[in-house]
Amino acid sequence: MRGLFLTWVAVVLCSGCVRVGPYERGYLSDATMQPVVDPLEAFATTHLHRAREATSGGIWSPAGGGCGCSN
Amino acid sequence: MPLTLALFCGNAHSDAEDSSKDGVRVEEAHIRFTYFDQKGFGYQSQAGPGPAGSERLQVYEPMFYVRFRQNDKVEHTITVPIDIITSASTDAIDALTTASRHNEAGTIMIDTRVKATDDDTLKFTYGGHGEEWFASVFGGVGYTRDLAQDNATITARIDGSFDWFTPYGPWPRRIVPLTRKFDFRGGLSGSVEVSQVLSPTTLVKAGYGIAWQKGALLTPWNSVPFLCNPDVTECFARLQEQFPGTRLKQTVSGLLAQHIPRTSTTVRLSYRFFADDYDVRAHTLLGEIYQYVTERAYISAHYRAHRQTAVYFWTTNLGLANFDPGAPRTSDSDLAEFWAHEWGAKVLFHITPPGRPRQHDIDVYFNRYTRTNNLSVNVGSIGYGYNF
Numbered sequence: 001m002r003g004l005f006l007t008w009v010a011v012v013l014c015s016g017c018v019r020v021g022p023y024e025r026g027y028l029s030d031a032t033m034q035p036v037v038d039p040l041e042a043f044a045t046t047h048l049h050r051a052r053e054a055t056s057g058g059i060w061s062p063a064g065g066g067c068g069c070s071n
Numbered sequence: 072m073p074l075t076l077a078l079f080c081g082n083a084h085s086d087a088e089d090s091s092k093d094g095v096r097v098e099e100a101h102i103r104f105t106y107f108d109q110k111g112f113g114y115q116s117q118a119g120p121g122p123a124g125s126e127r128l129q130v131y132e133p134m135f136y137v138r139f140r141q142n143d144k145v146e147h148t149i150t151v152p153i154d155i156i157t158s159a160s161t162d163a164i165d166a167l168t169t170a171s172r173h174n175e176a177g178t179i180m181i182d183t184r185v186k187a188t189d190d191d192t193l194k195f196t197y198g199g200h201g202e203e204w205f206a207s208v209f210g211g212v213g214y215t216r217d218l219a220q221d222n223a224t225i226t227a228r229i230d231g232s233f234d235w236f237t238p239y240g241p242w243p244r245r246i247v248p249l250t251r252k253f254d255f256r257g258g259l260s261g262s263v264e265v266s267q268v269l270s271p272t273t274l275v276k277a278g279y280g281i282a283w284q285k286g287a288l289l290t291p292w293n294s295v296p297f298l299c300n301p302d303v304t305e306c307f308a309r310l311q312e313q314f315p316g317t318r319l320k321q322t323v324s325g326l327l328a329q330h331i332p333r334t335s336t337t338v339r340l341s342y343r344f345f346a347d348d349y350d351v352r353a354h355t356l357l358g359e360i361y362q363y364v365t366e367r368a369y370i371s372a373h374y375r376a377h378r379q380t381a382v383y384f385w386t387t388n389l390g391l392a393n394f395d396p397g398a399p400r401t402s403d404s405d406l407a408e409f410w411a412h413e414w415g416a417k418v419l420f421h422i423t424p425p426g427r428p429r430q431h432d433i434d435v436y437f438n439r440y441t442r443t444n445n446l447s448v449n450v451g452s453i454g455y456g457y458n459f
Contacts, residue, residue, distance in 0.1 A: 024271040032337035032361040040103040055345040
């Protein structure tokens with residue numbers, strides 16, 4: 001898994017030293033291009049998955065807490 | 072090596088706004104109401120009709136979100152979701168009074184973002200959660216460094232949580248020993264994430280996370296069928312589930328977002344791999360498409376596939392052969408081996424044109440979530456947002 005992660009990081013960062021200037025960021029600033037499009041929708045969806053699957057915790061969420069389940 | 076390349080892409084620099092604004096200013100507010108309608112059966116539930124008890128559950132979830140700016144360097148967001156849950160499975164714990172049939176839960180989560188320099192941002196997260204039988208506090212800190220004229224970022228986070236359970240119900244036995252008033256669990260997690268702009272219309276992100284939990288990790292109202300016939304239609308007894316004292320989880324994830332200006336379309340693809348020391352291995356793939364139909368409205372659709380293996384101590388029929396009363400055991404259907412499929416659609420409408428102040432948005436969405444081990448959830452939601 002460590003190899004998979006490092007490979008993906010290398011692909012991400014070595015994909016070219018692209019310089020996108022501030023005047024070119026119109027599309028990147030669109031809501032649909034944000035890491036989280038809608039914070040409340042993301043919270044509700046994550047809540048559903050965290051409470052119904054065994055895979056909560058790790059990146060983007062604290063481990064444990066906020067759920068009375070063993071996940 | 073990758074970090075060196077990112078640094079070589081240019082000096083870390085971004086324009087800094089020189090203006091200073093006094094006073095707290097609310098910039099954004101959202102409300103959302105979500106309804107979850109769940110049906111299914113699982114062996115951990117005693118709610119009938121058979122050994123695989125009902126997992127019928129309905130959740131009403133209003134949520135509130137507000138973002139306000141303290142000054143030109145500090146902003147705060149407050150998120151408050153409230154759950155009102157009616158559940159069949161918890162009813163078995165308190166069959167006499169049915170006090171657990173309805174459960175209310177609330178969370179408050181606060182994020183404070185501090186722009187320490189033009190390229191360095193600190194983010195503090197803290198909050199608490201409370202419900203009928205347990206409470207939780209959590210907190211964390213993250214650091215983000217902007218690189219290559221904000222074309223790349225790297226973020227590192229540490230989070231922690233602490234839960235405590237109060238004595239709960241007379242059946243089958245107190246989840247907390249009579250010698251203690253409370254039971255506890257805690258967790259620590261860390262993560263690293265990098266993002267890179269590949270073009271004016273392309274963004275990629277990758278991350279790694281690790282989480283460690285210790286304490287009472289079980290779900291108190293879950294039980295395990297004991298000494299059942301081969302069809303698991305009749306059982307001698309039910310035992311409370313037991314978990315190991317610790318759990319270690321790791322995740323690797325990635326995101327690719329691509330906007331297509333010619334058709335006003337955004338396509339997003341996410342992947343997450345999960346592994347822990349309970350032998351759970353999971354792959355999750357999410358595909359999303361956002362299509363602007365006018366300047367003020369878009370429709371979106373998504374499909375998510377999730378595949379997981381079971382925890383090594385999962386069972387639907389605990390027997391006497393090699394029985395160890397102290398060994399881990401669970402019949403929780405959430406921890407079983409299954410495929411989960413989810414699809415959904417959403418419509419969002421900007422009541423006022425985007426880019427203008429005092430922008431109103433309204434959206435509705437529907438999701439359908441199904442698991443191959445007999446569980447399904449319909450989700451409906453409506454939201455309203457206001458940008459000041």
